[in-house]
Amino acid sequence: MRDELNLHSNWKIMVLAFLVWAAHFMIAYGAELIMPGNPAVRWIALGAALAACALLAQGWRRVGSDGSPVVRLALAIAALAIAFQTLPALIG
């Protein structure tokens, strides 16, 4: 049962995926709060998004090709939310 929630690797990666989303949100919003209107804010958000996606990709690799689909979905939702959240920095 590769999908079991009680496998440590599964629930840890699942929670980490959303923690990465939370960290990206806090960095992007925190930068805008401290330096409103500064162009550097957009670059910070973009850089944080790239770093976050790299971490999520690492998680994806760790899950492996025969890993849990639910954990993969968690990584995908986190990545989608991060991508969506980076849009305001690019076009806002």
Added chain:
Amino acid sequence: MSSETGFDHKLYGLFPLKRKRPDKEVRELERLWETPKGWKVLTAVNNNYVGYWYVITSFLFFLLAGLLALGMRLQLAAPMQDFMHPDTYNQFFTMHGTIMMFLFAVPAVEAIGILLLPQMLAARDLPFPRLSAYAFWAYLIGGLSFFASIFVGLAPDGGWFMYPPLTSSAFSPGIAADFWLLGIGFIEISAIAGAVEIIVGVLRTRAPNMTLDRMPMFAWAMLVFAVMIVIAFPAVILCTLLLEAERAFNWPFFDPTRGGDPLLWQHLFWFFGHPEVYIIFLPAAGLMSMMVATIARTELVGYRLNVLALVATGFISFGVWAHHMFATGMPRVSAGYFSAASMAVSLPAGIQVFCWIATLASGKIRWSAPALFVVGSITVFVMGGLTGVMLGMVPFDWQAHDTYFVVAHLHYVLIGGMVLPMFAAFYYWAPMVSRKPLSDRLGRWVFWLMFGGLHVTFLPMHLAGLMGMPRRVYTYLPGRGLDTLNLVSTIGAFVIALGVLLFLYDCARNFRFSARGPDAGNIYGGGTLEWLPTGLYSTRSIPVVHSREPLWDNPGLAREVEEGRHMLPNAATGTRETLITSPVNAEPQYIQLMPGPSIWPMASAIFTAGFFLALTVQAYPFAIFCGVVTLFATVRWLWETDGPLPVEQADVGAGIILPVAITGPRSHGWWALNVLMTVIGMIGFLAIFSYLYLYGIHPEVWIAPPPVGQTALIVAMNLAVLGLVQAGRKVLAGRAGKPAGNLPWVLVMAGAALAAYALHSDISGWLAAGLDPTATSMGAIVFMLMALQGQVVFLSLIMVVYLAFREARGLLTTPHSVTMDIVARFTGFTALQGVVFAIVPRLFPGG
């Protein structure tokens, strides 16, 4: 499956035992778990009673808030009515929102959790029954006192989110706003107490082998719910503290003329307020997931997807708070972040809805009252969710902000996401606690009246809002196209009321509470453990679980459990007890001794309420008296716990020997203290956020901090506290087999005293630097940090005195003591917080 704790999983194969256990063991369980008779029943602490009272009380508040809504709808039924005075109308909408959100929605789901979880997890009770009792009594007394304010003209009138400057002393003189601030602060204590109980209960009292992957969906939902409370509720506690300090002591957190900012309130309030919506929705979603499976007579489609959706919602809901603030002129990019998160959160909510629909589609639906409520709630919730996505778009929100469109949206979400599932749950689980089930025929009428009534009430509000009708106005002009819409809404409100009235009639006619059985039983054919036969001690023996719906997979389980052929079939220690299992795989770890009935949790709650009420009316001597009695009552309630053990180990069946009560990271007390420290830590974290926020807005009022040398001394003293408490624990650990002696508590007391002195030095330093809490926002927030640190230092001092008393009475066990464990770790936490509060304000100098 690999073992989490070293427990051999092959031992599960010994259950069910071959032979039935003797009946005298049942009689012993009945004797131990018996509830006092007559008025002493109020001292009961087990979940059958406390959970039931809790549910009834929360429903009472639902009715009271509903009556206020009817009053408002009468006033708005026609233009320019004078059914009620404008000021009364302001009080009505404030009380309606406050009661629904704080006194009904959250307590109701907590109540259902306290009632259902022990049975669902097959625990004898939740791990801290006296804490549950305290939470209930605090909620009942605090809630009724708060509601009574409307009869004496002291009800708050600033809206349920109480924005300053409207609620500052200048615009809201008198004590009505203080009633709200102190009342809600007090009631939140009750919610947090419940959350501690639920987190530890779900993680540590599950039936053996009920791994995380086999946990009922409601337990998952309650776990996420309680964790969210622990993260979100400190925000509302902090903001009520800040506003009360501004009103009572003139500390200008929200006064822009002295460096404050009213938007700080909005940030803090909505950091709590929006997750609150999911805090309300998720447990109801858990109930829905369980009912959907039974209604469709098939396993829930996408169990793990549902769990993922719960966890994802829990996280993402903390990134949406400022979408309530789009109209405040936020920077465009910031608004974009919150807009994006608001839309992203609909992904996991959508996953849940599709899982429910797929389950209903793949099974064979048996139509009944709960089934109607479940399908109705999916429909209504989706409609509310869609308007939520609309409001998540900034330009649309600018148009619809503070109009009746928002009123319609939030009622669709909350009624579809919580009220209808709760009524479904009433019909579905009533047979578990009543000798007779509720009437299915009447239930269908209740559903159609409520379902029809809510559309008649709230659909027109979308239109009224888009036509420009603002919320929170007591009347409107004729001839603006709003007359008919409002009249229809009023009629709809009374149709809903008729449905609720019919439900009350159904309860009066059919519901007969039965705490100790027999009850009407599993009439809908549910597959989870709460449908096992139970008494006040929950199930006779605690079953070993092998699937998510054990009753479907093993129809003989009820008989096996009743015959005592599973774990803990008797009172192994000769007292109230339950089995503590590991957090992930639910492997049996130890037996926890449970406290019995007690008057002290109720006494503590009464005097805590007295303390807050006295503060509200500024009767400070009486507040001090109540505070002292509260402390005494709390100490008395705790005194009977953590005494010398009747036995060190006990047999839980099939020759499996487990220890009785342990300390350290494996113990449930360790987990509870961690949760409590997270709550206090979150308050501190948000206070630091407030400091940085005010610094970012008004750096011109910041002054130079005290000298670096003094800061280093404060940090050094707090680090020394850590050394002292650790030394105290080490000394106690070295006293195995001997009396504890004085040294352990003396060391910890020295630590607490040093933490107090460090705080004194910190305060003196800022005063010497010329900081005045009433002059600027910097002074206010720095002294608030000191006040928060003062609270934990005070608690540490009380705890070490308690520790000393226990040692004097020979109740400090060696080599390990739960009391020592808790006091030492809490004092250590106090020191760490002292370090953070000393350093951070000095990192952002002004002047």
